[in-house]
Amino acid sequence: MSENPITKTSLDTIVKFARRKGFVLPSSEIYGGYAATYDFGPLGILLKKNIENLWRYWNVTSRIDMVEIEGAIFMHPKTWEASGHIGGFADLLVEDTVTKKRYRADHLLEDAGIVENAGGLSPEQIDDFINTNNLKSSDGNTLGKAKKFNLLVKTHLGPVEDETTVAYLKGESCANIYLDWKAVQDTTRRKLPFGIAQIGKAFRNEITVKQFMFRTREFEQMDIEYFCGPKEADKFYEEWKQYRWDFYTKCLGFKAENLRWRQHEQDEKAFYASDAWDIEYNFGEMGWKEMEGLHHRGSYDLDQHSKFSGQDLRYLDPVTNERFNPYIIECSAGFSRVFLASLFENYREESLESEIRVVASFPYELAPYKIAVLPLMKKDGLSEKALRAYKELRIQNISCSYDEAGSIGKRYRRCDEDGTPWCMCLDYQTLEDDTVTLRHRDTMEQIRIPLEDVLEYLDDEKFGK
Ligand code: ATP
Numbered sequence: 001m002s003e004n005p006i007t008k009t010s011l012d013t014i015v016k017f018a019r020r021k022g023f024v025l026p027s028s029e030i031y032g033g034y035a036a037t038y039d040f041g042p043l044g045i046l047l048k049k050n051i052e053n054l055w056r057y058w059n060v061t062s063r064i065d066m067v068e069i070e071g072a073i074f075m076h077p078k079t080w081e082a083s084g085h086i087g088g089f090a091d092l093l094v095e096d097t098v099t100k101k102r103y104r105a106d107h108l109l110e111d112a113g114i115v116e117n118a119g120g121l122s123p124e125q126i127d128d129f130i131n132t133n134n135l136k137s138s139d140g141n142t143l144g145k146a147k148k149f150n151l152l153v154k155t156h157l158g159p160v161e162d163e164t165t166v167a168y169l170k171g172e173s174c175a176n177i178y179l180d181w182k183a184v185q186d187t188t189r190r191k192l193p194f195g196i197a198q199i200g201k202a203f204r205n206e207i208t209v210k211q212f213m214f215r216t217r218e219f220e221q222m223d224i225e226y227f228c229g230p231k232e233a234d235k236f237y238e239e240w241k242q243y244r245w246d247f248y249t250k251c252l253g254f255k256a257e258n259l260r261w262r263q264h265e266q267d268e269k270a271f272y273a274s275d276a277w278d279i280e281y282n283f284g285e286m287g288w289k290e291m292e293g294l295h296h297r298g299s300y301d302l303d304q305h306s307k308f309s310g311q312d313l314r315y316l317d318p319v320t321n322e323r324f325n326p327y328i329i330e331c332s333a334g335f336s337r338v339f340l341a342s343l344f345e346n347y348r349e350e351s352l353e354s355e356i357r358v359v360a361s362f363p364y365e366l367a368p369y370k371i372a373v374l375p376l377m378k379k380d381g382l383s384e385k386a387l388r389a390y391k392e393l394r395i396q397n398i399s400c401s402y403d404e405a406g407s408i409g410k411r412y413r414r415c416d417e418d419g420t421p422w423c424m425c426l427d428y429q430t431l432e433d434d435t436v437t438l439r440h441r442d443t444m445e446q447i448r449i450p451l452e453d454v455l456e457y458l459d460d461e462k463f464g465k
Pocket of ligand 1: 206292333
């Protein structure tokens with residue numbers, strides 16, 4: 001069984017915090033919500049964009065061998081035949097014989113502590129484990145036999161609903177990259193090795209959705225497909241493993257002790273993959289869970305799409321004049337899992353003067369607001385001056401907030417919860433000499449600096465400085 005450290009913040013605390021502060025709002029909440037669908041509120045969307053921008057910076061902008069695309073959600077249905085999703089993109093479910101409630105079979109065995117990783121088990125093996133352990137449903141009823149359940153979300157496009165108009169929502173976001181690979185290579189005149197990145201939506205009709213945004217039916221993936229020659233693939237696989245680990249620890253600032261590698265078992269891996277590892281995050285009482293998968297895919301994807309489309313997708317090596325389908329190294333991170341991990345990683349409760357101070361200790365680049373503008377009082381022209389400074393910061397494209405309601409202490413606490421690294425307070429001295437106090441979220445220390453130096457001060461906090 002995975003270790004379950006008890007020192008971590010509970011999921012319940014994170015869920016309540018995210019709702020209370022407007023990071024994450026249950027979708028369609030006024031209708032009672034809608035099974036595991038979520039909206040990003042004002043703080044959440046800022047955090048989301050910051051994670052995406054750091055991912056983009058780390059994996060695309062700062063490298064000379066990467067480009068980015070954004071693909072459509074609807075794709076030719078043959079895509080999913082070629083990829084094997086129509087035939088084989090299935091999880092095993094078992095049904096409560098009385099209530100007809102359905103469970104994902106591997107999770108049921110894992111949650112009951114019977115098998116650590118049940119993802120690769122056959123229906124017969126699942127049935128055996130259930131029988132031998134006399135496993136019952138959560139309602140105490142017997143369970144039926146394990147059977148396959150396809151995860152693709154199916155719909156119809158166009159005014160007619162028949163077999164000819166069946167379409168699928170993307171089961172994995174990266175599919176466009178395989179189909180576009182040749183067009184991207186031609187139009188950018190790239191030579192191997194190079195990679196294509198994409199952030200996009202994926203949809204899976206998951207049997208059970210649970211644990212907040214950890215498993216949902218609509219989610220986003222941040223994908224990298226790195227194309228290279230077969231001989232170099234092992235080397236690049238190792239390089240990408242290190243690089244993706246560094247993204248979490250060096251770029252997002254996650255503690256290394258909250259991350260670990262897990263190699264896929266032989267029976268869990270896709271048959272064509274020569275190696276597969278997950279980066280897992282320690283989600284407290286939820287245990288260690290997959291956040292990103294790294295797959296050494298060989299040339300399988302391009303072989304399949306070239307077979308099903310009848311198109312030659314091969315690369316022409318300018319040195320050897322050989323033509324071949326490149327090998328692909330894939331790094332696929334689930335956006336909402338990284339988002340959730342960022343909340344776990346940065347949520348803190350501290351005792352302060354007989355109360356609890358809640359702090360979202362995001363690194364500067366992740367913080368939704370970089371600075372809050374707070375006039376000490378509303379009167380005597382302080383609000384007006386503060387509003388002018390606030391507008392000026394926004395015009396300078398600084399993500400910032402403004403708050404003049406309540407005592408300054410209460411406002412500091414609200415900003416701590418937002419994760420805002422700096423609070424800028426304008427007081428009576430500001431009216432005299434144009435200086436402000438800057439208070440830091442983590443140390444709570446204050447310094448006094450000229451108002452005109454604030455931007456420069458913030459700039460020093462930026463990533464890489
Ligand atoms: P799992 O075993 O948790 O179902 P997976 O191995 O099927 O995930 P992949 O197909 O490798 O996942 O997808 C890449 C990433 O997409 C995963 O590492 C995960 O972070 C994310 N992901 C997959 N399914 C979901 C989902 N239902 N909700 C949110 N994120 C998901």
